Amino acid sequence: MKILLLSLMACVTIYIGYVFSKKYKIRANFFQALVMLCQKFDVEINYSRERLKNIFNNLDEKQKHNLHGIDNNFISFINKENPLEKEFLFKNIKFLKEEEKDVIFMFFKSLGRSDVDSQSKEIKNFQTRFETLSSSAIAENKKYGSLSIKLGIVAGLVIIVLFI
């Protein structure tokens, strides 16, 4: 019984470590998806003048997955189903800091509001900011992502050693 309980506690600590590491990975993927979104916008807006809704609808599944529903929330604003509000745009997203949400919200608020030249410049400006956020998220993931799992395993082992 004691061994079973200790094993269970060790599993829990490892799981907590895994959850923390996953958060870093999600953040890295999310910012990478935003950078790719900017690149796609820049091409579509400059060459085909494609409308925003079509651009969002034509994103591949992986990119949609990594954007965690932010694309669908924006489409529902385009469809006039919801207002463009920060709370609504980031509903179900818990891995972003407030200042990061502010930058992303400003990006979405600027979409579709100006002519090609101005829109393209704005997108490039936001792309630079997202690249910076992406770089630091990737660095965080490398540094703390694997560390979290390792700490979880170590904590699990410590519990087993202490209580045996």
Add this chain to the structure above:
Amino acid sequence: MLEKILPNDIYDILKNKVNIKSINEIRMREEKPIVLAIGSQRIFLGERGVTGNLNEALLSSKTMIEDIIFRASECSIYSVNEQLKRGYLVTKGGIRLGIGGDIVEESGKVKTMTNFSSINIRLPHEVKNCSLSAFNFLLSENGILNTLVISPPGAGKTTFLRDFVCQLSERNYAYNVLILDERGELDLGESGSIGNFADKISFARKTIGFENGIRALSPNLIVTDELGQKEDIDAVVYAVNSGVSILASVHSDSMESFAKKPYFEEIIKNKVFKRFVLLSMRNGPGTLEGIYNENFARLHI
């Protein structure tokens, strides 16, 4: 489409307290009352529907105007910049927004329009059979006579052109019709019909549209809206010389003032157009005032 571009509260009032089908225009100016054009009447929009009382009228705000233009562009202003440069925007269902604001010029060319301050939302109407009373006068044994529809703005020129094309199809006149829709108003898409024998070139200047259309689509008839510039007249002459019939429209309130319009003297003198259809607002949009031949002699009414 109107529900997609107007603010919800304004659309709800129009839907529940005004007959939307009766509205020809909705005019919004920054911090001024919203004005509806219903028939030949101009009237304010209030919370309880139409009103003649200025104090009850709802005011348009700058944000409201900007948001309507944003919505009308399907939230993609950059995709409609070529239209904005010319001061209008046409939605998918043929609703035309005339736009007032600041023109931004660069190196002597219009770059875009910003700081929107007013809009005139023109709602298209399909008035079935509105061209019927003129229909037979515009046909001859050899085909369709070159025809110019003349009327002041908002008096039903575009509706007439659209219905005429539809009537041709319904009566199985299998002419290949090319609709040169410079402003995107002629084809209403799902909500209106242009028949089974019509091709369409949209948002192209007339010179380009006529040349490409004649080469690529070999039309028997070209239908186009609002001739006005010299290059439009040159395009018409090019088409007529290529053996293509023309059905076009022009702004003017009478045959006399039309005859004085710049650039038209030559084609009037050369009798390029064989028929003139004069419309007015006298009994509401589309009132047929007369049909004239190439010598300006009245044939009907």
